[in-house]
Amino acid sequence: xxxxxxxxxxxxxxxxxxxxxxxxxxxxxxxxxxxxxxxxxxxxxxxxxxxxxxxxxxxxxxxxxxxxxxxxxxxxxxxxxxxxxxxxxxxxxxxxxxxxxxxxxxxxxxxxx
Amino acid sequence: xxxxxxxxxxxxxxxxxxxxxxxxxxxxxxxxxxxxxxxxxxxxxxxxxxxxxxxxxxxxxxxxxxxxxxxxxxxxxxxxxxxxxxxxxxxxxxxxxxxxxxxxxxxxxxxxx
Numbered sequence: 001x002x003x004x005x006x007x008x009x010x011x012x013x014x015x016x017x018x019x020x021x022x023x024x025x026x027x028x029x030x031x032x033x034x035x036x037x038x039x040x041x042x043x044x045x046x047x048x049x050x051x052x053x054x055x056x057x058x059x060x061x062x063x064x065x066x067x068x069x070x071x072x073x074x075x076x077x078x079x080x081x082x083x084x085x086x087x088x089x090x091x092x093x094x095x096x097x098x099x100x101x102x103x104x105x106x107x108x109x110x111x112x113x
Numbered sequence: 114x115x116x117x118x119x120x121x122x123x124x125x126x127x128x129x130x131x132x133x134x135x136x137x138x139x140x141x142x143x144x145x146x147x148x149x150x151x152x153x154x155x156x157x158x159x160x161x162x163x164x165x166x167x168x169x170x171x172x173x174x175x176x177x178x179x180x181x182x183x184x185x186x187x188x189x190x191x192x193x194x195x196x197x198x199x200x201x202x203x204x205x206x207x208x209x210x211x212x213x214x215x216x217x218x219x220x221x222x223x224x225x226x
Contacts, residue, residue: 104156104158
């Protein structure tokens with residue numbers, strides 16, 4: 001039981017390049033989330049998927065897109081990376097009605113030069 | 114606008130001492146208040162959580178105190194140990210729907226042997 005897995009662990013992009021961050025969970029959770037973590041700002045929600053087939057914007061969605069590929073997988077895409085998107089990205093999952101706990105992946109450290 | 118305000122930003126405590134981290138919120142619709150613990154290079158992990166129908170919850174050396182009228186809650190770590198050195202985040206959410214978490218900005222705790 002791996003929990004929440006994320007790939008890649010590290011990535012360096014040049015401004016304007018695109019990439020997709022992958023996330024998968026094996027806990028059969030309905031809800032999945034993407035956060036970014038920046039120094040002094042805590043974790044901020046980018047996008048979430050309350051259930052398979054639905055996605056919604058969080059606090060900081062600009063510059064990102066998401067795809068809920070199936071119940072297990074939720075990807076985050078940067079179409080044209082900017083230095084302001086340098087951050088650590090975390091994926092999380094939860095099951096509504098099971099106490100509210102969100103389970104986090106190990107993170108992807110992204111640097112945009 | 115930060116929905117959950119957290120202080121202090123950093124905290125240094127002697128081994129055996131009490132660590133106290135405070136959080137405040139404005140949205141009275143919040144009904145779930147978790148604390149997450151994060152070690153360097155790892156994703157956050159749920160430490161303890163409380164709902165507003167109780168004023169205190171204790172799990173081992175960790176206690177949440179909750180003051181609904183003041184819209185404040187705090188984490189107390191009794192008999193702090195060097196292994197408790199980590200970053201702590203408070204959070205709040207509304208449990209209906211997607212259970213989106215709003216995080217505080219984090220407190221870096223260092224416990225000195």
